[in-house]
Amino acid sequence: MKGMFFNNFDRYISETYGIEAWETILSESDLESGDVFIGPQVYPDSDFYILLDKAISYLKIEKNELLKDLGRKLFHYYAEYFPDIVDTSINPKQFLLSINDIHQYEVKKLLKVADPPIFTFEDPAPDKVLMTYYSKRKLCPLMEGILLGFSDVFKAPINFTKTACMLKGDEQCSYEITFNKRG
Numbered sequence: 001m002k003g004m005f006f007n008n009f010d011r012y013i014s015e016t017y018g019i020e021a022w023e024t025i026l027s028e029s030d031l032e033s034g035d036v037f038i039g040p041q042v043y044p045d046s047d048f049y050i051l052l053d054k055a056i057s058y059l060k061i062e063k064n065e066l067l068k069d070l071g072r073k074l075f076h077y078y079a080e081y082f083p084d085i086v087d088t089s090i091n092p093k094q095f096l097l098s099i100n101d102i103h104q105y106e107v108k109k110l111l112k113v114a115d116p117p118i119f120t121f122e123d124p125a126p127d128k129v130l131m132t133y134y135s136k137r138k139l140c141p142l143m144e145g146i147l148l149g150f151s152d153v154f155k156a157p158i159n160f161t162k163t164a165c166m167l168k169g170d171e172q173c174s175y176e177i178t179f180n181k182r183g
């Protein structure tokens with residue numbers, strides 16, 4: 001995973017639980033990478049899982065809950081760091097339909113990410129999207145949080161139901177997403 005991902009995790013923990021919380025979690029984690037993360041460099045996924053496990057035991061919070069909340073904030077960070085990519089003048093559904101291209105082309109080009117998640121889409125009705133998510137990291141709670149952050153930033157109320165899950169042995173996670181009318 002990119003250093004940027006670790007930097008965002010640092011930012012999330014520090015802003016939500018305080019800098020001391022992050023410093024304790026970091027100092028008590030035995031990481032392959034040491035304790036400094038440089039945005040464009042790649043660090044082992046296992047270091048993220050070590051930090052995550054330390055964070056959930058230190059903060060006494062359930063893992064999926066932490067991942068979901070982190071994901072929600074992540075999208076707000078992306079909107080801040082990459083305003084050209086997170087262009088809120090685009091129709092929200094069209095933006096969502098483009099996130100595979102964003103990961104496969106834009107993010108790969110910009111950040112040289114080697115291993116981004118893979119999304120597929122079907123567009124069965126004007127207010128619906130069928131989406132699948134695949135990643136060897138199986139971070140679907142994070143993904144679901146990012147969807148909530150997308151909904152916040154684009155001011156596009158959505159709800160989704162999950163019809164398959166990698167954590168339950170399926171090959172990918174599948175979602176039926178409904179775009180609701182704005183306020």
Ligand code: HEM
Binds near residue numbers: 146150
């Ligand atoms: C609704 C929109 C999005 C969703 C659902 C989403 C989902 C995810 C997920 C779940 C991951 C974790 C890695 C994995 O699963 O293997 C991830 C990683 C990442 N995403 Fe997104 N993402 C979205 C939008 C964006 C945008 C707009 C950007 C950039 C502007 C972005 C940049 C990245 C980067 C840099 C990583 C780290 C990859 C790595 O370190 O290997 N994503 N994304």
